[in-house]
Amino acid sequence: MKLRKVSAAAATALVLALTATACGGDDSSGNESGSDSGSSEKITIGIKFDQPGIGQKTADGDYAGFDVDVATYVAKELGYDENQIEWREAKSADRETMLERGDVDFIAASYSINDEREKKVDFAGPYLLAHQDILIRADDNSITKPEDLNEKNLCSVAGSTSAQNVKDKIAPKANLQTYGGYSECLTGLENEAVDALTTDDSILAGYAAQEQFKGKFKLAGFKMSNENYGIGVKEGSDLKAKINSALEKMVSDNSWDEAVKANFGPANYKNEPAPKIGNIVK
Incomplete structure (x- = not known):
């Protein structure tokens, strides 16, 4: 009887150990399959949360x-449905850190490719060529x-370098007005407290396309810089090649054009054609 009890206890312990090992193996496999394989249950993507028309x-x-x-298109090509996407806010100052720590699988957040960023992360794309431009009232002629901004009230968002670049390089007599955010600049522009707002034309078009602003503003079309938007991935990730293939397909099946029209169309945004993968316009 005693031997039977010991055997039963040992058997029970063995079953519990095997069960725990199996569960632990499943968890580990799920986590490690992660971002590069497209086989885990979800994919985590960083975007902007506060840029209408963009993110x-x-x-x-x-x-x-x-x-x-x-x-969303890229995620689908990687094997994920919309309900498998977990969106994370990717603020400009946090993007490289989020990728380096593995907080996200990739970032699509008006993320301009430049030499300094490429030292820390890899970029797929570019998928959009934007330019620094200004937004003015529709009836302002x-x-x-760009030089006409001299003596004008130019709206600057706190922490942005766009307006300062204009004042330093193009219109030194522009009067910078600092606001807390782009929405406040738009209100100031509408109320004639400021004469112009400057940042990437894609971002300006997204704001101008909002229902409450339709028909009130226009893009000047100055193209004062080239901003190559890329999708950021962790350095060395094989996602880069897979995302590039997805972007090429998005262009070829016209989904890219449809997305541009849907998000920027109401602002009459004269976008550049879809850029070729790896072609960075300086």
Whole structure:
């Protein structure tokens, strides 16, 4: 009887050990299969939450914008449905750190490719060529070239370098007005407290396309810089090649054009053609 009890206890312990090992193996496999294989249950993507037309978390908790459409298409090509995407806010100052730590699988967040960033992360793309431009009132005919910003009230968002670049290099007599965010600049522009707002033309088009601003503003079309938007991945990740293939397919099946029209069309955004993968315009 005693021997039987010991055997039963040992058998029970063995079953429990095997069960725990199996569970632990499943968890480990799920985590390690992760970002590069497309076989895990979800994919985590970094986007902007506060840029209408680019990347925005809406009042009802949905996500919308050109970057969201691009990222969703890419995720699908990697084997993920929309309900398998976990969106994370990727603020400009946090993007490299998020990728280096593995907080996200990739980032599509008006992320301009430049030499400094390429030292820390890899980029797929580019998938959009944007330019620094200005937004003015639709009935304003006094600003027809960048130099006309001299003596004008130019809106600058706190922490942005765009307006300072204009003042330093193009219109030194421009009067910078600092606001907390782009929405405040748009209100100031609408109320004639400021004469112009400057940042990437894609971002300006996204704001101008909002329902409450339709028909009130226009892009000047100055193209004061080249901003090559890329999808950031962790350095050395094999996702780069897979994402590039997805972007090429998005262009070839016209999904890219449809996304541009849906997100920027109301602002009459004259976008550049879809860039070729690896072609960085300086």
